[in-house]
Amino acid sequence: MNTDLASAYELADEVAAGCAKFVVHTDVAVFPPFPYLQVVGKALAHHGILLGAQDLYYESNGAFTGEVSAEMLVDLNVAIALCGHSERRHIIGEDDQLVNLKVRAALDAGLWVTLCIGEKIEQREAGRTQDVTIAQLTAGLEDVPVEQMRQLVIAYEPVWAIGTGRNATPHDAQAVHRVIRAELAAIYDQSIADSVRIQYGGSVNANNAGELIAQPDVDGFLVGGASLKSREFIAIVQTVAAARQLERARK
Secondary structure, eight states, X not given: OOOOHHHHHHHHHHHHHHHGGGTTTSOOEEOOOGGGHHHHHHHHTTTTOEEEESOOBSSSSSSOTTOOBHHHHHHTTOOEEEESOHHIXXXXXXXXXXXXXXXXXXXXXXXXXXXXXXXXXXXXXXXXXXXXXXXXXXHHTTTOOGGGGGGEEEEEOOGGGSSSSOOOXXXXXXXXXXXXXXHHHHHSOHHHHHHSEEEEOSSOOTTTXXXXXXXXXXXXXXXXXXXXXXXXXXXXXXXXXXXXXXXXXHO
């Protein structure tokens, strides 16, 4: 819940200009607040950057005051939506069942989905990181057919490392991402597990992006506070693009 109309457009315009040369190597999406979707979409147009929505409701229409449907988002040329973001779960109070309904509605509407999962500090300290993340993953993917998994991205958000001054190390991120990928193989199969992108989203910045993206199971980032600074965000995208170029050169 940041920016106003003018600053939202300005930020998107700067990001679009700075990232345009990197979109041939990596996908980039911007998730503005709902009121600014249309104006940000205009700023991103023709630059190859995806327009994303921070949330959606699972019904297509009806008496759901204040909610926004997947169909409305498609009408605004939104390509991807977040589902189960940590703030939606832990501040707004969304449970796994609601997150799953949103995931399925978004996928059925043809949107890409970033399913967010991750543990709070007390859960981590209790040694429940794996249990919590896998429970959120399996609940979020319930009744999602294999055919729709090509539209799905997983974002691991260690809630304890978001805006707290405590950072997950690259080893921390890789350990959880490896578990997530193994669970995807168990739910679907290894080919699906290998193809699904697993992003990391815990205080990512230009300084730590390089070490994080070098981990074998870290496929990209869900960027929070750093995305409000165009230069910082562009630097992160450049780091990922360079890593993808190097990866392809090795194959």
